[in-house]
Each structure stands twice: as C-alpha cells, then as structure tokens.
Amino acid sequence: MSSIRIALLAGLLVLGGHVLARGDYEAVDPSGQTVVFWHQHGGVREAGLEAIVARFNTENPYGITVVAQYQGSYPEIFQKMLLLVGTPDAPNLVVAYQDQAAAYHFADGLLDIRTFLASERWGFDPDDYADFFAGFIASDVNQVLGGQLLGFPPNRSVEVMYYNADWIAELGFDGPPRTPAEFEAQACAATEQPFSGSVTGAASLGYEITLDASRFASWTFAFGGDVFDAETNRYTFDSAAAIEALTFLQDLFARGCGDIVTERFGDQTNFGLGQTLFTVGSSSALPFYEGAVEAGAAFVWSVAALPHTTPAPLSNVYGASVSITAGHAPEAELATWLFVKAFTGREAQADWARASNYFPVRASVAAELEDYFAANPAYATAFELLEHGVSEPAAPGYAFVRNLVAAEMAAILDGADVASTLARLNDEANRILIDQLAEID
C-alpha cells in the first residue's frame, strides 16, 4: 500500500471518528480540556459569573478549565463571531440571541444541543430536566431550522409594565390596569392630572413607548396573538390581534395620552421623576428603575403584566442563550456542554439570579431565592409571570426585521393606516425570511 493511500485512509478514519463523535459523546473523555467562553457581562454580573466559573474550575472532576472572557456588547460579539464562526479560532461557548445563533448556523458553526440532552451519560435525568421552565428552552428551538436547539438558556427576562402606584391611587383607581381599557383610562387621567410628587415641571404623560419589536410583540401577545406562526414558519405581523393592539396604541397616542421615548432610557428617567405613569420594558431593568425612582420622586412603584384581553397574561420572555460552537475536538465540545450543564444547575442558577437580577431557568430555584424575593418584591412579582411566558421568533434575519417593525410602529403611531402598514410590514418580513431560508441546505 502506497504512503498516499495510507495517509488517505488515516485521514478518513480521523474524519469518520470526528463525525461519529459529533453525534455520540458517550465514550468521549473531556478531561483536561480548556473552554473559552465569550460573554457580554460587565460589572457585578461579570463578578458573579467569574465566581461561578471559578467554582466549576475547582470542583469539576474532569479538570476542565473554563476561561470566561468579556468581549464587548452583544453586537460586538456578533460582529467578531461572524468572522470566526466555523473556524477553530471561534470560542467554545458564546452568548447569542436566537437570531444570531441562526446566523451562525449558515456556516454550520453551532452544535445542536439536543445531542447532549439525548445522551444517557451526559444529559439531564428526566426529573432534573422537568425542573426547567419549558417555555425558556422552547424559545431556543429554531423552528425554521428543523427544530434544532442552537442555544441553551442560562437566564431569561420578561417584559413587564412598570407603574407608579402612588399616582394611580391619587387618580382614584384601585390598582394597576388589567385590561387595555383600564390602561387607557389611567394613562389619559395621568396626562390630565400630574403626579403630586413629580420633581419635574414638564407636562405629565400616561405612557412612554420605545419603538422596538419586543414592545410590538408584547402588545400583540397581550391581545391574544403572535408575531410568528410556528406551523407555517412565517411572520404574522398583520394578524387580527396585532392590528387590534396597534390600533389601541394609535388611539392612545392620538388622544395625547402616550408618546415615544426620545432619549436613551428616557422612559426610565421620566418614570423616576414622576412625569410618566406607565412604561413597558425588560425585568432586567428593575435595578435601574429602582435607582431612577430613588434619585427622582421617591414614590411607591411596582411591576405587573401588560394589560391583556386574554384570560391569563401572556408575557414576552426573552434573553440571550449560550451556544456551543462547532469545529473543535469532541472532547472540548463535551467539556463545554458540561460547563453549560453546571451553569444551569440549581446552585449556580441561584447565585447567578442574585448577581445578575435575571430570572433563573429552573422553577425549583425559587425556593432558594425566598430572601431575595422578600428584599425585591417587584422581582418576585415579575417571576410569577414566567409561568405564561411566550417568545419572539428565533428566525435568521430577525435583527433586520426588528428594525422594520420599529420603523412601522413609528409610522402607525404617527397616524398611518394600521392594517395596510402591518400588511406591508408582514410581506417584507416574510420576503426576507424566505430569502434567508433559501440559503440553508
């Protein structure tokens, strides 16, 4: 046998072993591997993450070493990853939103985590797996990519309505609004009657909205609809619920009871000053609202589900997950998964929730957070909304579609016809989606 044939055979064996290993990690030994983890957490969150990583590095029985590296904001990480994805230079683990993970999939750059979950040796046992909030893991299932699980959630946030409880009482209402009609009544009353404790001379306002696709989705969910049909794998921005939701907001704005946010975090600032009665945003901003109120009008405030027409409040649950990159040795891939498994374990989740103010992804962690709930009642209220969480689509190109949604929201709130604007938006969004999917094998 010639040396070329021997080399070819050896190459095929190596390749075959690698392919086999990617589908079957049962016999793989992760000992001594180093895992590079790119994340966007800074400040207190970074310190909390470092502590979790240090404990894993000390306690894991395989001698795996995780190196957590701050690599800038989400967009910065995404831009770096686009150049490295699918190459050995990519980190083993990376923070990624669902649409970013879908983009990495174009280069076959991520592993399908279902492989690890299905492993008898390395996956979760059924009881342990049942502890996860089902909706959280479902948000990482990429329907348009054949149901692949391209990320795994270490944390989530939920979209909530922030309200000034003192002002609502002054206006003569019993409590925060539960329906859109109640919301409109309170918002318009607040526009007429400023908060007595306001520390700004500017005109009062019922509701300030950020032009953002997540706000669009949240209001659509609240009206009983969705922005994506998982069966047809198409956007549904022009559904009856979306039209109803945006018409409601348009009317609210036409009456002068709402306005768009015009400065970075201007809604938080105005809320803290006692100028704005309601805002809607991520629960991860709870500490920032707390700071704004303390530095501002110092009133009693809390959070609640968005006013809804559905029997139970359907809340928009979102957050970046962690994705395991392809192109590394099976041993390193397995070691990466073992860190993800530890990161989403009960103990680490409790620590991470305290450090990050994100929500844990396991229901049982609530028991370990009783003292934290007591100290942070708004956090506890928001935690209760997770039960009925729904997610935005994990579709490739969603980042671009989000820009389109924000622009069309602006047009509608400026008075454009709701139905025709949303129909045009939906056509454009689906055209982009089809164009993206055309390139996936």
Add this chain to the structure above:
Amino acid sequence: MPRPAANTASAPAERRATPRPGRRRAPWGEWLIGYAFVLPATLVIGVFGLFPILYALYMSVHRWRVRRGAFVGLEQFERTVGDGGGFALFLAGLAAVALGHWLWTRAYTERGGWLRAGQVAAALTLVAAGVALSVGFGSMQHAGDPRFVAGLGRTFFYGAISVPLQIAIALVVAALLYQPIRGRPLYRMLFFLPYVTPAVAGAAVFRAIFSPREERLANTLVGWLGIDPQRWLFEPRPVGHLLFGDLAARLGIELTGIWAGPSLALLVIILFGVWTYVGYNAVIFLAGLGAIPRELYEAAEIDGASGSQRFWAITVPLLAPVTFYLTVLGFIGTFQAFTHLYVMRESAVRGAVDTASLVIFDTFYALNDFGLAAAQSLVLFAVILAVTLLQQRLFGRRALRA
C-alpha cells in the same frame, strides 16, 4: 514666429548622444535595492488597499451569507442597481456634467464665433446631464434595491450640503484666525477641538441638544425666536415641507423628492458634520494662507484694493489647490461617513437618515448578506470614484494652475 531650425535638427542627435536613464541596464544589486525600498509600501498597499477591494469583488459575485455559496455572476449588482442601464445612465450624467463644463470653458477660451455656439452646446449638454442623472437614478430606484438607492440619494444630499458649508465656514474662520488677534492659538485649538473629539461622544451631545423635549437647548433657542418646539432627530419630514409646506399647499404645489430637501433629522446630522470638520479644514487653510506671498497683498494694498477685494482676488484664487484638496477629501469623507450617523439615527425617522454606508452595514450585519453588501460597497466605490473624477475635471486643473 518660425521656430529655430537648429533646435529641431539637434534634438534627435541629443537624444542619441544622451542615453535615457530607463534604458540603462542596471546591475542586479541596484535592482534588488530598488525593489527592497518599494516592497514595504507595496505590501501595505497590496494587503490593506488592493486585497480588500479584490476580495469584495470576489464576494460580490457569490451568494455569501456568512459562508460562501454559489457563483452568481452579476446578480448582486442587479439586485443593487437594476440591470445596469440606470447606473450607466447615472454615470453618463456625471460625465455629461464634466463635458458641459469643458464646453463652457472652451467657449470662453476660444471666444469669437465659438462663444455662442459653445454656450449653447454646454447648456444642452448640462440639460442632458440633468435628464440622465434623474432618469438613471429613477431607474435604479425602480429596478434595484430601493433602500440602497435612496441611501445613495441621501448621501448626495449629505455631501452637497455639508461639504460647501464646511469649506465656506472654514475659509472665513481661517481668514479671521490669520489676523493678528489676541489669543489666536487658543481660538485655533477651540476650533480644532471638535475634530479630535470622539465621534460617538460628540454625537451623544448632539442627541441631547437636539432632543424633541421642549426644555432642551435647540428647542429653547427656537422658542426664543417664536418657533414651536421641533422633533429634530425624530423628524422624518423633509425640511421643504416643514418650511414651505403650508405655502406650497396653498399654491397647489407638491414638494417631493429633491425639491423637498433632506429630512430635518438629516439636516441636524449634517450640522454635526459641519461642526466636526470646520476646525480641521480651517487648520489646512491656515497652512495655505501662510504660503501666499505677502508681497501680493502689499502690492494690492498700494493699488488701493480693499480688504474684501484682496480676499476675493488674492486669497480665494491662491487657496484653490487647498480648497480642491479639502473638497475632494470632504466628499469622500461624507460618502463614507458612518459613526455619527449610526449613533444619531432613530427608528422614528423610518430610515430618513440612512445613507449608503448605513444601508451597507445593515445588509452585512442585520441581513447577514455579505455578497449583496459587497456589491453595494463596490457600487458606492464606483460612485465615489466618478464624483472624484468629476471634481478633478471641474476644479482640479484650475486649482493646479493656481
């Protein structure tokens, strides 16, 4: 006057007698040393200048979404500007502007019967150029990517308003700073400061100044003038509509397209560009002013020329090479402008400030369509090249003569 015959006769003989330096066969050592000297620059230009352009060309002829796909030839260019006819017509329009200018100047050079005929030909050519630019642009917008072509239009607006303003204000500032006034170095530093201020920080300050809130600086100032608070960076409507919308409606005129002007949001961003670059341009102008011989001013003064006459008859013409340099750089800079546009753009204006560079960025990072983004980049490159050549044609020779 006949030229001396001896000169013409002796020229070939001289050429024969004196060997041309290029023809001399240099020893290998000299060749190697010569190439060694140019090698570093060649490598830098090749790796960081030519290779990216060639690689962009390679990407643009492939479907390329994060990873390379099938070869598609010119499909991405067709998606960008249509079948090419509109783009070619647009470039022909730019060329016709240059031709019209040449005919016009030629007519004045030749005088006599040429003058009237040349003027007529130039006027007709310029009309044809306008039609070609308009039809070509419309065709690209219809058959190509409307986002990109509209972005290209905004880029032209941005450059056409921003660059002349920058140059004019900088020239005045430089002329003032050239006078023997007290605290001149301090003023020079103050005017130069915006240029060295990080674009993101400067843009963030502009965002605060031009916030739609009534109590912010810009609205406070217009309030003193009796004008209602404006939405500034959140205003997608064109300036023409805001200023003359009521009047136009009363007259039954509809202001659209180029006649409506840029959006108020884009105008604020143009203002930021002017604020940033005036100081830099002024410093370059100051260097140019230092090179103008004092004797010219003294002679003009003796002849009784006033200050403004000296400025227009000496300063402006002799600064023409500097003005040309700054104009070319300014236009290239505005066509490539990105950071402050990115920081100051808002969803509320529905893309009204998205210039070509922002559209390319979105195509690359939000749509992940690398191939299309590369094609768009090359089209922008071609446009910048054409505009630069046009400027060279219109102003370059005159500047060199000066």
